[in-house]
Amino acid sequence: MAKARHSRFDCSPGCSVEAAIGLIDGKWKSVILFHLMKDGTLRFNAIQRHLCKVTPRMLTNQLRELEEDGLITRKVYAQVPPKVEYSLSPLGNTMKPILLALHAWGDENIGLYGKPHGHDPRDASADPEAQLQPA
């Protein structure tokens, strides 16, 4: 992650948690990973189209950090115009449970107008439905 907003190895307890989010807390990282998980392989432009508001600068930036952290793989084809494909690395694949959990939670708890609509008495544990369709 280069700049490491979440420094690894501070104290003990929640550190593994901190380390994990530290790798995916860029503004676009988790979403990029999610799309790569769904689609397998995507070109730069394809990712950009998925994240409708990202500038090339930011996209490059996030992709580079993900690559540095070993979560994605970058494959450059020696062509012109350029062709670069991104995909999850083996390590990136190990994040699937996290990405799925995030996606499921968001699906369950975020209304279309932005605010989590929880507060209803049906307590913990989200329904294990909703896996990939609406994405």
Place this chain on the structure above:
Amino acid sequence: MAKARHSRFDCSPGCSVEAAIGLIDGKWKSVILFHLMKDGTLRFNAIQRHLCKVTPRMLTNQLRELEEDGLITRKVYAQVPPKVEYSLSPLGNTMKPILLALHAWGDENIGLYGKPHGHDPRDASADPEAQLQPA
């Protein structure tokens, strides 16, 4: 989250993912939630001790945002010296799967010296062991 670095409802696909991390991407939020998940209820000072390097300003800040987002509950006792207890709200409880996934991943993939030590051929899906002990 008040300031919303991750604006909810931009485009479509990974938005639920974005919405979800948007709620836990403060520097300390996920760790706070994790500790509350483990311990059930914690006082301000107790949380501060868990996150050895947090300043009271930041802690207050993160707790307030978590409260605004409905993830935690703040209970003030009318005493002196003050006593304030924090705990996960019902909505906060629905995040357990995410917190567990983050924790499991971190446990599995982060060495004690900071870098994810992946890149080994044993592909996807982390071992479903390691649940709460080392935390």
Place this chain on the structure above:
DNA sequence: ATTTACAGTATCCTTTTTGATAGTATGTGC
């Protein structure tokens, strides 16, 4: 009267992150 505990507040300042905008490189097709 003074100190102590607890849960914050208030200010000021630095670092990080993000955005906007424009420009680069190059083989191919026209």
Place this chain on the structure above:
DNA sequence: GCACATACTATCAAAAAGGATACTGTAAAT
């Protein structure tokens, strides 16, 4: 020779996040 497509890079500026330090209020204990 010129425009086109793709994947960026460079610069500048603004905004957001985080950190350091010091201070507040109050009942009970000393």
